[in-house]
Amino acid sequence: MNFTNKKVIITGGTTGIGFATAKAFINAGATVWITGRNNENLTKAASKIASENLQTLVADTSHMQGIETLEHVVISQDIKIDILFLNAGLAVFSGIEDVTEADFDLQFNTNVKGHFFTLQKLIPHLAEGANVLFTSSTVATAANLGSSIYSATKGALNKIAQVAANELAHRSIRINMISPGPVKTEGFDSAVTTDEAKNHLTSSVALNRLGHPDEIADTVLFLASEKASFITGTELLVDGGYTTFARK
Numbered sequence: 001m002n003f004t005n006k007k008v009i010i011t012g013g014t015t016g017i018g019f020a021t022a023k024a025f026i027n028a029g030a031t032v033w034i035t036g037r038n039n040e041n042l043t044k045a046a047s048k049i050a051s052e053n054l055q056t057l058v059a060d061t062s063h064m065q066g067i068e069t070l071e072h073v074v075i076s077q078d079i080k081i082d083i084l085f086l087n088a089g090l091a092v093f094s095g096i097e098d099v100t101e102a103d104f105d106l107q108f109n110t111n112v113k114g115h116f117f118t119l120q121k122l123i124p125h126l127a128e129g130a131n132v133l134f135t136s137s138t139v140a141t142a143a144n145l146g147s148s149i150y151s152a153t154k155g156a157l158n159k160i161a162q163v164a165a166n167e168l169a170h171r172s173i174r175i176n177m178i179s180p181g182p183v184k185t186e187g188f189d190s191a192v193t194t195d196e197a198k199n200h201l202t203s204s205v206a207l208n209r210l211g212h213p214d215e216i217a218d219t220v221l222f223l224a225s226e227k228a229s230f231i232t233g234t235e236l237l238v239d240g241g242y243t244t245f246a247r248k
């Protein structure tokens with residue numbers, strides 16, 4: 001797939017799925033801006049990708065000031081965005097009785113509020129026919145133990161994405177959700193901490209392995225391409241059969 005001259009913004013592009021997607025878009029000829037919460041991770045990501053077509057920006061998506069920092073860059077550099085990948089996100093797993101207000105706010109502010117207001121602020125800067133992609137999760141529809149708040153954030157995100165797809169269709173903007181199953185990333189390792197939990201998740205995937213971030217990146221590029229020109233408002237599961245596997 002060729003994305004030469006396309007302008008791509010990826011929130012949460014320093015590690016994992018966002019990083020793999022940034023790399024894939026760069027390799028396909030695009031100019032890419034990635035965000036993250038600190039300069040250290042952004043610098044590491046930039047040195048690994050090592051391309052003059054990559055730009056980095058410290059912008060914490062969980063609060064309005066961070067979102068406005070990104071908006072300001074888009075305005076000052078006069079960027080007409082072809083692809084907006086709203087990917088930044090995190091999970092804190094615990095039973096309902098143990099969830100703290102801080103866990104609740106962190107996940108909702110990052111995974112829902114951040115994406116909603118980033119989209120809102122950047123709508124005027126989306127090119128005609130642009131693509132917006134949200135990283136959701138298989139947990140948006142599942143009801144796994146210990147995932148009440150994380151699942152609720154992804155369910156909310158899907159609904160926002162579906163409404164946005166309808167509201168922006170008149171500008172030929174397509175909006176889709178990618179729902180990964182378990183994927184081996186830095187975020188996965190910090191949210192799923194025991195070998196027992198990792199092994200359980202792995203064996204719950206029909207293909208009997210974790211996904212690789214590049215496999216999610218490939219799906220993002222497909223959905224953002226002309227090959228997916230009649231797909232909008234859709235949630236695409238990229239889960240190795242995790243959702244429908246009967247032997248869980």
Ligand SMILES: NC(=O)c1ccc[n+]([C@@H]2O[C@H](COP(=O)([O-])OP(=O)(O)OC[C@H]3O[C@@H](n4cnc5c(N)ncnc54)[C@H](OP(=O)(O)O)[C@@H]3O)[C@@H](O)[C@H]2O)c1
Nearest residue numbers: 012013014015016017036037041060061089137183185187
């Ligand atoms: N891995 C999985 O199994 C899996 C499954 C389903 C869905 N997902 C979703 O996939 C997305 C990416 O996760 P991942 O697994 O790739 O994890 P990851 O490696 O931890 O990547 C998360 C990215 O989000 C950034 N980020 C986190 N909070 C942020 C904030 N407030 N503002 C800006 N950037 C922020 C991180 O950057 P810094 O740390 O540098 O700030 C990092 O670049 C998330 O939305 C996650 O919910 C993952």
